[in-house]
Amino acid sequence: MYQHTITPRFGDADGLRHINNTVFPRWFEEAREPTFRLFVPDLSFERWNLIMAHLELDFHDVVLISHDVEIRTFISHLGNSSFTFEHEAWQEGRLTTTCHAVIVHYDFERKEAVPIPDSVRAELEKHLRLQETKEV
Numbered sequence: 001m002y003q004h005t006i007t008p009r010f011g012d013a014d015g016l017r018h019i020n021n022t023v024f025p026r027w028f029e030e031a032r033e034p035t036f037r038l039f040v041p042d043l044s045f046e047r048w049n050l051i052m053a054h055l056e057l058d059f060h061d062v063v064l065i066s067h068d069v070e071i072r073t074f075i076s077h078l079g080n081s082s083f084t085f086e087h088e089a090w091q092e093g094r095l096t097t098t099c100h101a102v103i104v105h106y107d108f109e110r111k112e113a114v115p116i117p118d119s120v121r122a123e124l125e126k127h128l129r130l131q132e133t134k135e136v
Contacts, residue, residue, distance in 0.1 A: 005071070006027050008064075032132045059096070061095070073127070
């Protein structure tokens with residue numbers, strides 16, 4: 001699991017001092033930076049090789065501007081060329097927002113998905129969130 005702390009800014013809030021729902025994709029993207037660096041250590045746009053295929057957010061509770069937000073990031077699925085981030089936003093001990101983001105290792109010149117390198121895969125595996133097995 002990766003952990004990242006966000007201090008909400010004035011511009012992140014609406015008139016009720018709630019964090020606007022449009023802010024969360026940016027916060028979750030910021031929390032993904034350590035993983036992005038596995039693929040592109042200097043985050044160079046010229047060598048960028050990741051593309052987002054899917055983003056889904058669920059809002060469980062209000063987030064206020066007055067307290068820091070802890071972003072917890074896991075890998076919930078690791079495929080041949082894609083992987084899924086599972087994000088959780090926590091404030092004051094409350095789970096407020098969850099997100100699933102599917103990222104593809106991508107060759108922009110060839111316009112196709114490419115396998116995740118073994119060295120990167122090994123690092124991603126360290127952050128896999130194992131799903132509980134449910135008996136049928």
